[in-house]
Amino acid sequence: MPRSPRPRVLYVTDLAYEARGRRYCDEDIFLTSRLRSTFDLALCHPLDAAALTDDFDAVVVRNSGPVLGYQEAYEAFRARALAQGTLVYNPLNGRGDMAGKQYLLDLTAQGRPVIPTVDRPADLGKLPQAPAYVAKPKLGADSIGLRRVSPAELTGLPYDEGLLVQPHIDFLYEVSFYFVDDALQYALHAPDPARRWELRPYEITAADREFARSFIDWNTLPYGIQRVDACRTREGELLLVELEDLNPYLSLDLVDEATRDAFVAAMTASVRTAVSVG
Known part of the structure; x- marks a missing residue:
């Protein structure tokens, strides 16, 4: 049987993962329903990823839960992907949370705006x-x-x-900036510091954009989805909390339809370009 001309994508997710205040599975059900218009797509649990990668043009890692829950399987997947040159989205050379939190020490030493x-x-x-x-x-x-x-x-x-x-920072609020490749798609913030996942749309200023983009540039990933988490201090300064570059939750259910559509279009183009180049 001839191979389909459409890219074959293995989408790694744990649909049963439970997180406080969020339903990860809903986000991946939505994303995969849209990505299917461009890719031949199959879903798998992170425990099965290493055994299935050979049959696909790319592996997209999304809401697969904390790696701590399946560390050995993740290391096996990572080793196999690197050895065989598997195209993984996001790439496995991220310097943010993908590699642990050493980056918080590195950025502190560099005098960057980080806690x-x-x-x-x-x-x-x-x-x-x-x-x-x-x-x-x-x-x-x-x-x-x-x-x-x-x-x-x-x-x-x-x-x-x-x-x-x-x-411990007595901040005004937390804010997250969501990127596809190096393009900022939208931002959400939690007005109440005690309710991290009760998010609202956030109006991005030029200074905010420059702040968030500086960490995307620092991470140097050639493509992928990243989330820059920050807090606003009572002095008005933004400080980095986390740079999520492995499988950041996107809270797509909290943005309007036009923003969701734009995000899906950007992600689709990004994966398609990564496959064609890689």
């Missing part, structure tokens, strides 16, 4: 004084392992277990 971060007792003096601090694992995701600690507790933390420490 100050250290990973050893000797560097605690580099953090600003604060009434409380946040400790979290370098390989954490979805707030797994995150805890708030007092200044007195800082020196006794288990840094040898791969721990990061940051000052």
Whole structure:
């Protein structure tokens, strides 16, 4: 039987993954329903990805849940994809959350606008004084392992277990910027800091755009979907919270139809270009 001229895409998702305040499966059901107009597409669970990649032109990793839940299978998929030159979307050389949270240390050292971060007792003096601090694992995701600690507790933390420490920021709100390749598609913010996933549309300023784009440029991914998470301090400054470059949730159900359509068009063009070039 002749092979279809349309690109064959393996779409990796965990439709059963449960997250607080979000239904990841709905987003992937929507996206795949639209992508099917351009690609021959099949869905698979992340545990099955390594065994199936050979039959596809590209592997799109979307709402597959935190890698911590299937670390061994992910490492097997990653090793196989790199060894065989599999086109993965997003590419596997991201420097953001895809590689752990070392980037928070690197960006702090570079003086970038990021929440100050250290990973050893000797560097605690580099953090600003604060009434409380946040400790979290370098390989954490979805707030797994995150805890708030007092200044007195800082020196006794288990840094040898791969721990990061940051000052607890009394911010006004959090805001997320959503990119396809290097193009900003939309932004959403959480007006109430206590309700992270109760998001509303956010009007992007020129300064906001420059802030978010600077981290996309720093990450140097040739293509893919990224989410830049930031917080607005009471002094008006934006600080990076996370650079999500593996499988960022997109909250597409919270934007209007025109924005959703534009995002789908941008993603479709991006995947199609990646396949044709790669």
